[in-house]
Amino acid sequence: SYVVTQSPSLSVAPGQTATITCGENNIGSKSVHWYQQKPGQAPVLVIYYDDDRPSGIPERFSGSNSGNTATLTISRVGAGDEADYYCQVWDGSNDRVVFGGGTKLTVL
Amino acid sequence: DVQLAESGGGLVKPGGSLRLSCAASGFTFRNHAMSWVRQAPGKGLERVSSISGSGTNTYYGDSVKGRLTISRDNSRNTLFLQMNSLRTEDTAVYYCARGPHHDPPDVFDFWGQGTMVTVSS
DSSP states (O other): OOOOBOOSEEEEOTTSOEEEEEEOTTGGGSOEEEEEEOTTSOOEEEEBTTTBOOTTOOTTEEEEEETTEEEEEEOSOOGGGOEEEEEEEEETTTTEEEEOOOEEEEEO | OOEEEEEOOEEEOTTOOEEEEEEEESSOGGGSOEEEEEEOTTOOEEEEEEEOTTSOOEEEOTTTTTTEEEEEETTTTEEEEEEOSOOGGGOEEEEEEEOSSSSOOOOOOEEOOOEEEEEOO
16 A cells, blocks of 8 residues: 655754655655644645645745655744654556655744 | 634543544635544654545555544534554544545645544553
């Protein structure tokens, strides 16, 4: 079955850029979605279909997907961006939803 | 505004049953696939089950097939999850989540606040 891999943690200084990746063989052939989850809260969709931003999500959040890696980029990181970030794909070959294990972003 | 409100969680013994509900408002319910996504304590996200907007197509994760049943009542704008033969590993927060399309349930654009299910003797 399809499995996507995320690094478990990432630390970034305020004002810098956070780059969170989601890897799997030929993930570029699928659409990737990204969710932000803060402690005690429900997940929030921040990027969908690789690089689209839902209404209300700041332009600092962007996405890309090519080859074996999908990327969520958060520019000008602030304390409010501290959260777990999950990537997700739809495996249309067997109608399955696959989540990555999540990356915990810490703002130093 | 889109609102999703889950209810029905609680403490149940192994082998027991529970029925979760999700009341939806702020959008045309029948036009959207709906899903249940769970999160065990300290763990990641797992899609449990999904259903197309009309209710014709249903989808299940391998770990719950045969034990959980998803359904919807489009006249009442409500999503359900009937949970039978519950196991300790089903302990989690269960989120109701909306998809932007009728089908497939390939992404989740709005989420409820979740309801806790605890399976323990």
